Amino acid sequence: MTNITKQIDNGIIQKHADMVYKLALSRTKSTADSEDIFQEVFYRYFSSKIKFQSEDHIKAWLLRVTINCSNKLFTTAWFRRTVPLVDDIEFTEEENEVYISVLELPLKYRTVIHLHYYEDMSISDMSKILKIKESTIKSQLHRAKALLKIKLKGEYGDV
Known part of the structure; x- marks a missing residue:
């Protein structure tokens, strides 16, 4: 198997953006928090040294990191002490x-x-x-x- 190279222009963000954002939104119930998690997930992807073996490996890794980032958000003092604003999604x-x-x-x-x-x-x-x-x-x-x-x-x- 060949390793998937992590170039910004290879379409990883375009291919997996909806998946990462929607999972973050589903977990956090907040568009602002979801956007922050989205950015963190792709930052971690492009700065990681992991050699991905396939597209499925990338997808699984992105889902796991999205879950970890949202879990980390839930444990912050900021999250525990604030009240979320209502997001009006059409x-x-x-x-x-x-x-x-x-x-x-x-x-x-x-x-x-x-x-x-x-x-x-x-x-x-x-x-x-x-x-x-x-x-x-x-x-x-x-x-x-x-x-x-x-x-x-x-x-x-x-x-």
Whole structure:
């Protein structure tokens, strides 16, 4: 396998920008914090000395660093002592209801829902990235779906 070179012009940011930003937004519920995490993740990517073996390796690394950066944010004194501003993000009525319901879930459930539905990740891949047992991921997904079903009152059959 050849190593993937880390050049800014190779499209890594363009290819993975949405994934990193949306995961950060899902975890932090704040566009400002998500933008900060986004910048930190790509700064770490371009300053790291890791030799990536494939695009999947890069994706997994970026997801793991995004989760680590958001976890680090949650432990700061600034985060614990401030009240977040409400972000007004435009969605259709149906998207807004689902989005709000997902954001109301506890962090661990938001994360697995995001990775499963938005990043189309398998349970085994989530287990590796989150460093959690597969059975725990399955339980969290099951509980998250049950909570969403209650919140959405069973209106959407695909939840």
